[in-house]
Amino acid sequence: MADRLDTPKEARRSLLPKIRLDQDAFGKVSEGIARFMGTPRFLVWLSLFCLAWIAWNTWAPATVQFDKAALGFTALTLMLSLQASYAAPLILLAQNRQTDRDRVTMEQDRQRSERNLADTEFLAREMAALRIALNDVATRDFVRSEMRNLLEELVAEREADREAERDAERERDVEHDGVGGPREPRTGDVS
Template identity: 65%
Template sequence: MARSPRLDAPLGRGTPLGRGTTRQRPTSRDRFGRFTEWVARAMGTPTFLVLLSLFCVLWIIWNTMTPENWRFDAAANGFTALTLMLSLQASYAAPLILLAQNRQDDRDRVQIEQDRQRAERNLADTEYLAREIVALRMSLEERNSQTVTRDVLRQELKALLAELEDTDAKAASGPAPTAPSREDHS
C-alpha cells in the first residue's frame, strides 16, 4: 500500500514521491563558474595587488642585483619574461572576470524578476485590502444610517407627542364651524 505524501515536507525530503531524486553534484560548468568568481574576487582585493607588486619588485631585484649567471631575465632586454608573464596573467584574468560578471548579471536578473513578481503580489494584496476596507466602511455607514440611536428615537417621539398634543388641543376647543352642505339646504 502506497503512503500518501506528507504535506509538512517538500517533495524529495522524506516523501515516497521523492525516493528516486537525489541531489546532483554541481556540473563542471557550475564548478568553472564558481572558479571564475573566486578568481575575480581574489583579483579584486588589496592583498592580490600587494602580492603582485611584491612579486614584480622581487623579480626586478633578483634580475638586477644577483650575479650574472643567476639571472634569468635580463634588464637590458626590459625584463621580457616578466612582461610576458604579466601579459599572460592579464589575458586570462580579463575573460575570467567577465565570466564572473556575466554570472552575477544572470543572478541579478533572476533577483529583479522575483522582486518584480513580489511587488506585483504586494500591490494586488494592497488593492484587495483597500477594497475590503472600503466595503467594510460602506456597510458600517449603511448599518449606522439604519440603526436608531436613543437620541434619534427621543426626537421622533417628541415630535409625534407634540403633533398629538396639537390635534388633541384642536379637538378640545370644539368642533370647528363647517360650511353648510348642499344636502342641508334641500
C-alpha cells in the same frame, strides 16, 4: 538521398577529447579569482612579486639571474601578459554570472512587486467595502435620537390616550346627566 535526411548524423570523433566541466563549480572558482583580483591585496601581492622579480634579476649574481635586465625583463612581461590574458575572460565570466543573478533577482523583485500591488488593491477594495457597510450602520447619536423620538411619541400617545379617556368619561357624564347640569349620584356611587 531521402534516407539520409531523416536519419541523424553519427557523432564524429575529434582528435581532442571533449572536456566536461561543471559549469556552476567552474563559475564559482572564476568568480572567486575575479573577486580576489579586484582587491587591494592582489595589487599589493602583484607589486611585491614584480619588485622581487626585478630586484632578483638586477642585483643577484649573473649566474642565478633568469630574466636579464638587459633584455628588458622579457619573462616578466610574458608572465604579466599571461596573467592579463587569463584575468580578462575570468572577469567576463564573473560579470556574466552576476548579470544572470541580477536578472533572477529583478524577476523576483518584479513578482514581489506584483504581489504587493495585488495585495494593496485587495486591501483598498476591502476598505472601500467596509466604508460603504459602515455608512449603513447606525451611529450612537442616531440611535439615541431615534430612541428619544420614540419615547416622545410614546409619551404623546399616552397623553392622548388619557385625554381621550377623560373626554370619553366627560361625554358619558354629559349623556347621562344631561347637557351640562350637575350629575346625580348613581345607585352604586359613594359620595
